[in-house]
Amino acid sequence: MLTVAVLISGTGSNLRALLEAARRPDFPARIVVVGADRDAEGLAHAAELGIPSFTVPFRSFADRDAWGAELGRRLDEWEPDLVVLSGLMRLLPSSLVARYAPRIINTHPAYLPEFPGAHGVRDALAAGVSQTGASVIVVDDGVDTGPILAQERIPVEPGDTEETLHERIKPVERRLLIDVVRRIATGDLALTP
Ligand code: GRF
16 A cells, blocks of 8 residues: 655645545555645645644745755655655755655646746746646656656636636646556556656
């Protein structure tokens, strides 16, 4: 049974979908812990579903490396087979990536390599494209530059705002993420750096 740690910063709607998928007896992975870099709303999903969680507040540390070292220590306590970044709005320090790579994956609300970074939805809208997408990738030292594990095109509709477009993207992200975790757990999908 693949053990999974999920890291979040926000509302955790993607986390919720993964938690619910993992509760099904036929799902080949278990979420063992949820971590956050702040007092994220999404931690409530872990509490509601009885999954342990921890918070390593970014602002409590002198710098990214110190924060990453503590985050690594908390993750090591659970020895997860896979780390899923699902709305974590922080770049992991390279020391932490090196420790877990390539067993760290991330969801991104754009069709990478289009629109990487923290504002993929906003950037797609600003670019005036007619379609964007959702992607699941392996985390490497870059910003959303790792190997693409799954992605799907999503239309941009006239009159879309960042919110309406992001809400159209998230369900696709969730479906891709759940499928990627399942395929990693069954060995169908091998993670390579
Ligand atoms: C997701 O679209 C994720 O790809 C992006 O931020 C969003 C998080 O949404 N990094 P939620 O916290 O899962 O609702």
